[in-house]
Amino acid sequence: MQTASRAHQPAARNRTASTASADPSALSYRNLPMLLLQARERMMVRFRPILGAHGLTEQQWRIIRALNERGPLESRHIADLCSLSTPSLAGILGRMHEAGLISKSQPRHDRRRLRIALTARSTRLIGKISSELQATYVEIERTVGTATLADAYRAVDALLAGLKSRG
Amino acid sequence: MQTASRAHQPAARNRTASTASADPSALSYRNLPMLLLQARERMMVRFRPILGAHGLTEQQWRIIRALNERGPLESRHIADLCSLSTPSLAGILGRMHEAGLISKSQPRHDRRRLRIALTARSTRLIGKISSELQATYVEIERTVGTATLADAYRAVDALLAGLKSRG
DNA sequence: ACGAAATCACTAACATGTTAGCAGTATCGG
């Protein structure tokens, strides 16, 4: 469905040109955010069930993964690394704490901050889940092709770098 | 922040190797879904305020745009075009109806279906909003470079096509 | 030292995303 091969082309014409101005210049660009959303969705559809089977959400896994790679972190840092807003993070960390997935503590030098660390429970989970995710990833790589996947990494990395330069 | 130029590399090592197995193979791939999310976020940060200033959400605008380009549509079709789940759509369309942005009707041949059309109110909105969005888009294009942007379209399109082939 | 400004985590209010499941309707097989 849809013509997925052209870029920067006018997508279609306004069929209901009876009432309004219906300027043809409107929306004459392809929707890159939407394209990124769709691609992401197509991948997550395969990963989400794996996480769900272990009682984790997508965001919780992102946090666990960040903590596993970098060690204990502060809330603000987690928000940046995992692309989560601090209001969302408050709720997520609260639920993860209840579930015994993380521990909270506050550094003495700054009582505003909050230090988050993994528990043994979540460290145990990582081993089980990561192999399943890895297998799914390999299968995706085989489906879409290694070159296509590597090219997507490269192109989106470049886009992201350009967007970061001045935000 | 972060090394944004390498792909398919092990990201980091587990510093808390005291308690668990800490297999080095865990998560030895870069997180493409996360990358797509970040890139999308960086773009939406600029578009969202424009929509919000006109009382629209991101998703509502996606629906309006689809209806403007294709004419009246049924719910299921909108869900596919806009990457929205039908449960989400129920609420969104309800609120849009209340706000006078869309009209609902049902075809006689199949009383299960629901036909959605734009109202004059939303058709009027399109003209005002689209020019502002277009200007922002052009500015993004200038910031990240035309080539980078075109390359992102191409690469993500290819990825999406590969993921669509068998889902 | 001391008051203004910046930070951090959080709450509130609302819109959306996910999963599971449901009632009404259409379609198909026999």
Place this chain on the structure above:
DNA sequence: CCGATACTGCTAACATGTTAGTGATTTCGT
């Protein structure tokens, strides 16, 4: 004709995303 099946839009329960704003701190300028 009629029951099994599939489809459509929907609700329910819960987790998350957004924006605005707050209380508790720290930091900075003077």
